[in-house]
Amino acid sequence: MIFPFFKNTRTKSPIILPKFWMNYAALFLKEEAVDSQSKFIVIDTETTGFDYEKERILCIGAVLLEKSQIAVKDSFEVYLTQDHYNSDSTPIHGILKEEKKEKTAEIEALKSFLTYIGNAPIIAHHTMFDVNMINKALHRQGLPSLKNKLLDTVVLYKKSLLRSPLIEKKDHYSLDELADKFNISKKDRHTALGDAYITALLFLKIIKKLKEKTGQLKFKRLFID
C-alpha cells in the first residue's frame, strides 16, 4: 500500500522529522469534537509584507480561548530573528530591524508555537494569510504544514449577516472595520498579540450573533479548508 503522503516528498527514504513535530502530529490521531466551550487558539502574525515566498514573519501572537475565557498568562508572543527586512511594512507593525525586544530563531519560535497550539482549532482574521505564512516558514525548516482545523472571523461574520437583497456582502472586512462594528477598543492594534486579543473578542461576539441566527452552532460546518 502506498500512502499518498509519500508521493510528494522529494526523497525516497522516509524523512525523519524532529521530535517536537512528531509530538504535535500525534495529537491529531484522534478527532475531537468541537463546541463553543472547547479550546481555541486565536492567532495573528506581523510580517514584513504580503508575498508568501519573499516576506517573513516578524512576530507571532496568540491567545488561548476556553469556555469564553482568555487567561492572560496563557497568551503567546514571540519575536523572530529574520535576515529579510522590508521597511515598507515598518509603519504598520512598528517592529524595527534592530528591535530591542528579545528575539528567537525561526525554528525555535515554530517549535514553541506548535507546542503551544497543540490540536486546538486556530482562529484568525483572514486566517489563510497567517496560516500560509506559518506554513511557508515550516516548509523552509523542512516541516509539513499545520494540521489544525481553521476558523476565520471574516467567513464567520459573513455567515452571520442576514440574507437580504438590501445587504451587499463585501469580500473583505478589515479587522478595524469589524472592531468598530462590534465596539471593541482598537488599542494595541498592529501588535500581534493585541490583534489576536481583538480577534478573540470578535470571534466571541460573532459566534453569539450566529447562534441567534441559526439556533445552534455546528462548528463542523464553519471550518475552512
Place this chain on the structure above:
Amino acid sequence: MKNTISHRVADFLKGFPPFNMLSIEVLEDIAMEINIQYLDKEGLVFKEGDNPHTNFYVVHKGAVALRKAPQNEMVDLCDEGDIFGLRPLMAQENYKMEAKAYEETILYCIPIEVFKPYALKNKAIGNFLLESFASNTRNPYAKNHRGKLYGETSSEETEAVVPLFDVQQVRWSKNIISCETSTPITVLASAMRANKIGAILVLKDKLPIGIITDKDLRNKIGTGEIPISGTAFEIMSSPVITYPEELTVTQAQMGMMATGVSHLCITKDGTPHTKAVGIVSKHDIMLSVGNNPSVLIKAIQRASKTKEVKRIRLSIMKLLRGYLQQGIPMTITSKIISELNNACTRQIITLNLKKMETPPPCSFVWLAIGSQGRNEQLLQTDQDNAIIFEKESTAEGEPHKEYFLELAKKINKGLMKIGYEYCPADMMASNPKWCLDLESWKKNVSYWISNPGKNEVLLSSIFFDFNAVYGNTKLSDALSDVIFDTLKEFPVFTTHLASGALQSPPPSGFFRKFLVEHDGANKDNFDLKRRTLMPLTDAARVLVLSHFVKGINNTAARFEKLATLEPNNKDLYLSCSYATKALLKFRTKQGILHRDSGRYLDLNSLSKEERVKLKRTFKTIKEIQELINIRFKVSQLL
C-alpha cells in the same frame, strides 16, 4: 513575563479604586494572572448560594446586575471599573446575590490568591475594602449615588439600607461653574448660558461667598436696580447655604424650603469656610426623587457625555415599566417614551456635532425611519436612520457627503453605546446609500414609486415612515411633497404596496392554532412582529397614502384618522387601532420581561387570558387584509 494584554489590563485597572492605590508594576503582575471572560446578555456569573469562586470580578465593558431573592430585585448595577463578588471570598462565605450580565459584558476575573497579599499589606486598600463591604447592601436606587461620584474624597458609602428615597444621598454635579466677585455680569451670564445652568457660585480665595441664580439676574438687573455693567459682587445672594457631602434628599428639600433658596452648596466640611465641592439644585433633587418626564428631558439636554445619556435611559425604562404597570393608556405612554427616546437621539447628535472639526457645510436633517419613525419603538431595538443634506458642494468629489458620513458614523456609534443596536440590514445614515443630498433622495423615491419592484416596495415601506428628529425639517417636508406628487402620478404603486402589505404570514392556521417559527433560534416561538404588528402597520401605511394624508406616522393614529375619513369602515379601523395598541403593549411587556425586543413569544409562558387576548386581534388582522385585497385589487397583480 509581561505582554501586550497584561499592559492593557493594568492600564485599565489603574483608573479605578482600589487598584489606583497600587503601583503600575504591581498591577502588571496582577494583570498577568487574570482571566478575561466574555458574557452574553443575561450570562450568569454566579447564583445566590453558590460556593465562592477563586476569583472576584471587575467589569471591563458592559454592566452586571446583582439581584437578590426572593423578589429578584436588582440591588446594584455594576458598570465599567466596578468590583463585585469580593466580599464572599474575603469572608469565606457563599454568594448572597446573583450576578448576571445586564448587557454584553467583558469581565476581568482576578484570582483572590494573587490579590489578597496586596490587600493585607496595603492599608489604604484594606480601608477601602472595609468601607465598601460596610455599604454592601446598597439600595435599588443606589446606582446614582455611589461613592466614586463624590467630590474629592474616595470614601465609598451609602447610608440608606432600606429603599426609601428620602434618606438617600443626593447626587449633585461636582462640576462647579464659578466666578470671582469682580467678574462682570455679562461674563458670568455667558458662562451660565454656555453651561446651561441656572446658578453660578461666587468664590473668593476658593471659598464660596455667594451665589447668583437666574432669579438674581431677573430681579436685580432686569428691574434696573443694578446696571448691567456691574460685577458679580453687586448682585450675588449671600451667604451661601452650605451642607456637607452626606446630604440626603430630605435634608436638601428641607434646607431649600427653610431658606427659600433653590441651590445648595456642598463644601468639604459643610461650612462656608472650606472648599466648595459641588452644587445641588432643585432639579437634582427632582431627578433623585423620581422619574418625571420633564425632568428627564432636561437631564438629557444637559448630558455632556454619551455615558450620561445611557444612564438616563435606565430611568426612562423604569418610567416605561411604571406606566405599563399602572395601566396608563398606550397612546400616552408611547407618546411620552418616544419623545424621550427622540430627545436622547437629538442629544447624541448634538454631542457628536461638537466632536466634528468644523460645523456642517450645509443644513441637514436626521431622519428616524421604520418603527422609530412611527414612534412605536418603546424598547430599544435596532436603529434605522438616514440623513438628507441640502446639496453637494460644487468642488471636486463629494466633500459634503464625506462630512455627513463621518458625522453619521459617530452618531450611529453613539446610539449603539446608549443601547440601540446597529441595524442588521445596514439601514443607517453611515451607509453611503442612506446619506444623500435632497436631489438624490428625490430621485430615489421617485424611482421607487415609478418602478415598484419587490425591493423598491420594501424600501419604500421602511423609508416612507420617516420622522425628522433633528435639523432642517424643510428638507424632509420637501421630500414628502415629492413622494405625494409622484404617488398621484403613479397610482399603481399603491397596489404594489398593498400587495406587500399582504405578504406577512397569517397569525393562525386553519384550526385557529398559533403558527410558530419552524427553525432558527426562535424555533417554536410566535413571531409577534411579523405576524401581527407588521400586517397592521403595512395596512395603515398603504391606506393612509392612498388618501394622501401627510404627517401621521403612528399606526394607531393612522387608523384613527382613517376612521374619520371613511365613516362606513369606522368600526374596523377603530378595532385596528385598538389591536395595534394592545399588541404593542403586549410586545413591550414581553420585551421588558425578557430584556429583549419582545419580538418572539414563548407561547407556553402565556396565561390563558393572554392567549385569548392575542387571538382576538387576529380576526381584525384578517378583516383589514381582506379590505386591502379587495380595494386595491391586489389579485390582479398575480
